[in-house]
Amino acid sequence: MINPYSPVNELIRLQEDINRLFAELSGHISGSALQGTASWVPNVDLSEDSKEFIVRAEVPGSTAEDLQIIFQEGYLHIRGEKKRLPHEHKIRYLCLERNYGKFSRTIQLNMVVHIDGALARLHNGILTIVLPKLANRRRSEKIIPVETA
Numbered sequence: 001m002i003n004p005y006s007p008v009n010e011l012i013r014l015q016e017d018i019n020r021l022f023a024e025l026s027g028h029i030s031g032s033a034l035q036g037t038a039s040w041v042p043n044v045d046l047s048e049d050s051k052e053f054i055v056r057a058e059v060p061g062s063t064a065e066d067l068q069i070i071f072q073e074g075y076l077h078i079r080g081e082k083k084r085l086p087h088e089h090k091i092r093y094l095c096l097e098r099n100y101g102k103f104s105r106t107i108q109l110n111m112v113v114h115i116d117g118a119l120a121r122l123h124n125g126i127l128t129i130v131l132p133k134l135a136n137r138r139r140s141e142k143i144i145p146v147e148t149a
Helices: 007-030
Strands: 044-048 052-058 067-072 075-082 101-108 119-123 126-132
Touching: 007 101, 044 101, 052 075, 067 119, 067 126, 075 126
Parallel strands: none
Antiparallel strands: 044 052, 052 126, 067 075, 075 101, 119 126
């Protein structure tokens, strides 16, 4: 289940929006987008069923070696880099709309996950991360017998 409102979640989302804004502005003003130095944020789908969370992120052009996935204290961090293909000769771009450079995305999960069972796979530019859920021990019911003294 996704935590619908959290001040930390809002700050992370704000930081990502600000990073995206500065990346777009710096690309328009200084041409840094042409140089591949602007950062960007991949689009993510997050779903769950009774057994696991599933995160799908669009990272076209990235290889498994370019990606780093860390789960720590309820946060899933996806980091990587999308590199531009080198050209054999000098070219001049007429239009450049694709994003290149380093990227980062952080997702907060408010359920306990079985991190040892987590797996990630990259196929056709889609990174799929599966995080199995652990049973929430706080909601488990246990009957405690009462003994007489």
